[in-house]
C-alpha cells in the first residue's frame with residue numbers, strides 16, 4: 537500500500553513539474569525566435585518608457601532607428617551590450 541502511494545506521488549510530481557516549464561519556454565519561443573531578441577524586448581520595455589510612452593517600433597524605418605537608437609540608448613544610460621540586444625529586437629520587429 538505504501539509503495540503504491542509513493543509511486544502515485546512521484547508520478548504526480550513528474551507530471552506537474554516539466555509541464556509548467558515547457559509551457560513557459562514554448563511561450564517565449566513562439567513570441568521571439570532567439571533569446572537575444574527576447575532580452576532586447578525586455579530591455580526595451582524596461583528602459584524605453586521612462587520619459588515617454590513606449591514607441592511602436594514599426595512607426596520608424598531602419599534608417600530612422602539608426603539615428604534614434606544611439607541617441608535614446610544614451611538617454612536611457614544603456615551599456616553597449618544592452619543596446620545591441622535592443623537593436624536585435626528592433627531589427628526583428630521591423631521584419632515581422
Ligand code: HEC
Nearest residue numbers: 580583584585586587588591596604605608609611612622
Ligand atoms: C531620459 C529620457 C528618455 C529615455 C530613457 C528614452 N527616451 Fe526616447 N525620447 C526622449 C525625448 C525627450 C524624445 C523627444 C525628443 C527627441 O527626439 O530627442 C524622445 C523621442 C523618442 C522617439 C521619437 C524620435 C523621433 O525622431 O520621432 C523614439 C522612437 C524614442 N524616443 C525611442 C526610445 C527608445 C527605443 C528608448 C530606449 C532605448 C528611449 N526612447 C528612451 C527621451 C527619452
